Amino acid sequence: MSFTEKSSSAIVGGKTSQLAVVCHGATDLRVEERGIPIPADGEAQIQVGVTGLCGSDLHYYSHGANGTFKILSPMVLGHESCGIVTALGPNLPKTVNLKVGDRVAMEVGVYCKTCKFCKIGRYNLCSNMRFASSAKTFPHLDGTLREVMTFPAELLHKLPPTLDLPLAALAEPLSVVLHAFRRAHLTPGARILVLGAGAVGLLACSLASASGASSVIAVDIEQGKLDFAAQMNWATGTYLLPKGPRVSGLDALAAAQTGWEGLKSSDAVQAVEGLSEGFDAVFECTGVESCMQLAVMAAAPGTKVLFVGMGTPNLLLPTGPAMLREVDLIGVFRYANCYPDALALLGSGRLGDVGKMVTQRYPLDRAGEAFEDMRRGRDKDGNTVIKPMVGNLELR
Ligand SMILES: [Zn+2]
Ligand SMILES: [Zn+2]
Structure with a gap:
């Protein structure tokens, strides 16, 4: 699959231009007027509904880079998204069954279909992957924080009728979690530890409960997030990890050891027989060194x-x-073939009231405020930020 967007002055809904949230570098976020892209062969045009902001977007916003991936030219952020099909290009693949007006979630990683990983269905490892709103490849592929986009039609997934548009944006982080669960091969009744109760960690707790885990212990440094996990009935127990300075190497290892000792002797773990000897699976969702070390210590033989x-x-x-x-020790990178199941799960209600995770909504022209709130972890009213969503479409 190759894909480059073709901009034009096409008129969509009476408009000839659209707003886009463009990152030019560290804390240089601009809401710009852009042309409206028209769908070419095999593509669809989508009116973007909402985009959930995630940690990688925040990294680009804060540092102009996400780890070693630096923004080399202005890039539209956002990749957790859903919307409505507004036009279809010619020559759609036979497998595509879309019509104008369909509500869809966009799976924004364009893979090549020809490399050895694509051929075995592990397209998340595609050597030619271009992922919207990631600066890993150049030219960058623009993300979803805008009003209109075009995309390969076969990467759009129709929403189940029972699933509302804003919630469908959660299919992206849920796909990451589903992919991790598939790689975990859990057995029923498993005792699960989830480190980090951000959006991905919370979805991991939710999926663990829904999949019949007998214990789900959530760990975070913020009580508010743990309370949320408990209120939603996604965790059977929680543990507040004392917040320490960000350390590395042997200092981190010492902090991890202290953390594991604390967790082991906590009420949450002590309440379950044998759990202090370790968990059946540990989902490490923080990326913090001491937590990654703790994860190894907390896994049972x-x-x-x-x-x-x-x-x-x-x-x-x-x-x-x-x-x-x-x-x-299992690495998890994005997802492959997870979107249909993620959307079905979200539409089934089996995960509980996941909509409560969407703690804030902003229109596109207030995207800067959304990023600042996310960076602080609180909005201006003092509410915890779990999954902020940005977008202009009136939701239906
Ligand atoms: Zn993300
Ligand atoms: Zn490939």
Whole structure:
């Protein structure tokens, strides 16, 4: 699949231009007028409904880079998104069954279909992947924080009738979680530890409960997020990890050891027989070095750690405890073939009231405020930010 957007002055809904939220560099976010793209062969045009902001968007906003991926030219942010099909280009693939007016979620990673990973269905590892709103490749592919976009039609997924538009944007982070669960091969009744109760961690708790885990313990440094997990009945127990300075190497390892001792002796863990000997699976959703180390310590012999959170590319990992106890360390990068199941899950109601995770909504021209609130972790009224969503479409 190759894809470059063709801009024009096409008229959509009586308009010849649209607003787009463009990152020019660190804290240089501009809401700009852009042309309206028209769909070429195999593509659809979508009126974007909402976009959920995530940690990687925040990194680009704050630093002009996400880890080693630097913004080299102005880029539209956002990739957790859904909207309504407004036009279809010619020559759609036969597998595409879309019409104008369909509500869809956009899976924004364009993979090549020809490399060895694409051929075995692991397209998240595609060597030619271009992911909207990621500066990993150049020229960058613009993201979804705008009013109108075009995209390969086969990467659009129709929403189940029971699923509302704003919620469908959660299919992206939920796909990450689903992919992690598929790689975990859990058995019913598993005892799960989730480190980090941000949006991805919370969805992991929710999916663990829905999949029949017997214990789900959520850990975070913010009580508000843990309370949320408990209120939603997504966690059977929670533990507030004392907040320490951000450390690395041996200092992080010492903090991890202290953290694991604290967690082990907590009421949440003590309430379950044998749990202080370790969990059946640990979902690490923070990307913080000491938490990644703690994850290995907290895994029981013969179990696994799923590394979902990113942010520490090199760290001191306790490989001895992993090797001597055969703890599998499993990397998780985005997702492949998860969107249909994620949307079905969201539409089924099995995850509980996930809509409560959408804690704030902003129109496109207030995207800057959304990013600032996200950076602080609180909005101007003092409410916790879990999943802020930005977008202009009147929702239906
Ligand atoms: Zn994301
Ligand atoms: Zn490929």
